[in-house]
Amino acid sequence: MSTILFECEYQGLRYAGLGKAAAGESLTLYRVADGQLRAAFLAGGGPEAVAAAVTEGAETVTVTAGDPEVRFLPPLLPTAGDALLTGFMGTHRSKYADDPDPDKEFTPPNWLIKGFGSWVRMPDEPLAAAASTVALLEEPEVALVYVNDEDGTPRYAGYTFANDLNDIGYHLKNPWGWTPYSKLCETSMTPWLFLGEPPRTVTGQITIERDGAAAWKGDFSCGADALYHQVEDMVDHLFSYPVMRRPGLVSYVLLGADKASYHDGFRIADGDRVTIDVASHGVVLSNVIEYARRAEAA
Incomplete structure (x- = not known):
């Protein structure tokens, strides 16, 4: 199965994550800026490079899958523009x-x-x-x-x-x-x-x-x-x-x-x-x- 990437908002900030978690399981979120993931795709290098661009050196927070404060977003949706x-x-x-x-x-x-x-x-x-x-x-x-x-x-x-x-x-x-x-x-x-x-x-x-x-x-x-x-x-x-x-x-x-x-x-x-x-x-x-x-x- 392919690597799975997602973006979400949590407590007013934008995060990304890898994989899927069942309800009740722990989910690690990586702090990202708007446009960071789009830039990673444009830089090339494949899924491994994109995953590294999300995780390396990022501030993290651990939540529980199903947390109502986690609001998932359409993939790569810009905040500015559309x-x-x-x-x-x-x-x-x-x-x-x-x-x-x-x-x-x-x-x-x-x-x-x-x-x-x-x-x-x-x-x-x-x-x-x-x-x-x-x-x-x-x-x-x-x-x-x-x-x-x-x-x-x-x-x-x-x-x-x-x-x-x-x-x-x-x-x-x-x-x-x-x-x-x-x-x-x-x-x-x-x-x-x-x-x-x-x-x-x-x-x-x-x-x-x-x-x-x-x-x-x-x-x-x-x-x-x-x-x-x-x-x-x-x-x-x-x-x-x-x-x-x-x-x-x-x-x-x-x-x-x-x-x-x-x-x-x-x-x-x-x-x-x-x-x-x-x-x-x-x-x-x-x-x-x-x-x-x-x-x-x-």
Whole structure:
């Protein structure tokens, strides 16, 4: 398994850590400055060098995993400025009638801007959807993390996992025009940054609870082997656009998801808890869905 890195806030200060700890276990936090980890990735040297940049000579504090004063952060999220959350659509093989042909000219999948990095929610934080939501769909996805150097060259940092919640019901009313609206639901992400190549295979289970009881369960798979397109082709095409190569920009790139609860006839309701157990990688992402109050007319 890859080295795992995370960042958090504790008693008003920013820290980083290595690995994951079960609830109740001790967790060592290393004091870091904003941007220190991004600089470590840009300096190169691989996971060992990044881990050394975090731990060597750092002030430490030991906490208990699950301490309510520890607030986890999206990977490499800047305090000043922001990051960009975007995603590919229709990427999985199950959504194509033919098999991928490596000799065929690359045709990029659909893509959209989901929002700013500061919009990303952490595990156990509620996910807001519009009051006008038609039908929600959870989407367990691999999220690739990139940071651009001072010349604007994107540097791959690692990967994590996300739930790209969206209003598929609204999308289906007008697939050619209303998809961006349907994506205006909050996205959750795990804070655990895996310092390795994008995963080939990711497996796990989705559980949706209503009133404290499981209302729907289903298995999922994602990762590079589940995709119709090559990850390298998709990412190279995305970063061929100059606006994606702004110096210092952090990008969270969602690789898309397969079918899930909506396609099985289930409908997510206000107050349901969606839990994505990424069993292959030992992480869990769980959030309660909240339908937001409709904004008053200006």
